[in-house]
Amino acid sequence: xxPLRIGILAPITWRVPPxxxxxxxxxAGLLAEGLVARGHDVTLxxxxxxxxxxxxxxxxxxxxxxxxxxDPALYLPLHIANAFxxxxxxDLIHNxxxxxxxxxxxxxxxxxxxxxxxxxxxxxLSRQAFLRFRDRPYVAISRAEIEAVPELNYAGLVPNGIDxxxxxxxxxxxxxxxxxxxxxxxxKKGLHLAIELARRAGWRLLIAAHVPPDEQEFFRTRVExxxxxxxxxxxxxxxxxxxxxxxGGARALVHLCTVPEPFGLVLAEAQACxxxxxxxxxxxxxxxxxxxxxxxxxRDLDEAVTALRRLGEIDRAACRRRAEAHYSAERMVEGYLxxxxxxxx
Numbered sequence: 001x002x003p004l005r006i007g008i009l010a011p012i013t014w015r016v017p018p019x020x021x022x023x024x025x026x027x028a029g030l031l032a033e034g035l036v037a038r039g040h041d042v043t044l045x046x047x048x049x050x051x052x053x054x055x056x057x058x059x060x061x062x063x064x065x066x067x068x069x070x071d072p073a074l075y076l077p078l079h080i081a082n083a084f085x086x087x088x089x090x091d092l093i094h095n096x097x098x099x100x101x102x103x104x105x106x107x108x109x110x111x112x113x114x115x116x117x118x119x120x121x122x123x124x125l126s127r128q129a130f131l132r133f134r135d136r137p138y139v140a141i142s143r144a145e146i147e148a149v150p151e152l153n154y155a156g157l158v159p160n161g162i163d164x165x166x167x168x169x170x171x172x173x174x175x176x177x178x179x180x181x182x183x184x185x186x187x188k189k190g191l192h193l194a195i196e197l198a199r200r201a202g203w204r205l206l207i208a209a210h211v212p213p214d215e216q217e218f219f220r221t222r223v224e225x226x227x228x229x230x231x232x233x234x235x236x237x238x239x240x241x242x243x244x245x246x247x248g249g250a251r252a253l254v255h256l257c258t259v260p261e262p263f264g265l266v267l268a269e270a271q272a273c274x275x276x277x278x279x280x281x282x283x284x285x286x287x288x289x290x291x292x293x294x295x296x297x298x299r300d301l302d303e304a305v306t307a308l309r310r311l312g313e314i315d316r317a318a319c320r321r322r323a324e325a326h327y328s329a330e331r332m333v334e335g336y337l338x339x340x341x342x343x344x345x
Contacts, residue, residue: 009094102136178206
């Protein structure tokens with residue numbers, strides 16, 4: 001393929017790659033690195049502390065999620081305008097920043113591809129905005145996303161990828177058994193259900209969670225009363241080697257979401273480490289987790305309790321093989337290159 005000039009528009013809430021939480025930033029950064037490795041000319045529009053082998057362009061010196069003095073109401077439109085002001089330098093702009101950049105897309109000739117990242121599936125305003133620009137090319141991250149918003153013009157389906165080197169395979173979990181909740185502390189992610197499952201089944205639960213400002217009350221009232229420092233323990237927000245260590249050491253990742261899951265990066269990360277997933281059958285969970293092979297897809301807490309008793313049936317090596325076959329960074333990059341070929345004709 002002839003080298004392309006690609007502008008990747010990432011969020012500025014967190015740096016690229018994110019230190020801990022930041023799934024959209026994770027995908028944008030991993031894609032940029034993979035495209036550079038394949039010889040493409042990539043410009044990454046991201047927060048100023050980002051690290052990349054692509055050309056970094058920024059108007060926001062630090063992530064807005066880390067520095068309260070940087071108001072997104074100012075820096076987000078400046079960030080988007082910076083990318084579209086330079087649209088003529090690119091063969092294609094790849095938008096990972098929800099719907100707002102699409103209001104600029106009609107002002108330039110450069111094709112703009114948008115990865116939905118679940119926004120149209122979960123956010124009514126985003127859905128309304130995307131439908132207004134329904135003829136623009138979109139990329140879904142799961143079949144569930146397409147089924148939820150079938151009216152859009154899909155240029156492809158590309159599941160999210162992970163850097164498998166960052167999630168080494170663990171053939172055996174930690175000898176002191178525990179379940180793990182890892183993600184955003186939110187009722188939508190089912191943290192309260194993970195706690196109830198652990199209490200009902202008599203398991204230890206480690207909670208590694210990002211607590212956003214709008215979920216502080218949920219965490220204070222629905223989570224903190226159960227924390228005892230032993231059986232139910234909050235270990236904070238984790239990233240890097242600590243994230244992989246916790247995932248690999250767990251008997252199972254518990255992901256009992258209460259709203260449809262667009263993809264769930266942590267589901268792929270857990271399987272890469274060899275750890276089975278117990279996930280609620282909403283959205284893409286049944287796509288990402290192979291029921292009975294790499295975990296169990298359940299409909300309620302009773303089924304989740306039963307799944308815990310069946311964890312011994314899961315071959316941890318099968319979990320790793322599924323991650324390698326479906327969720328590698330290389331597979332994701334190739335999927336996006338195919339989308340670019342389709343859009344550019």
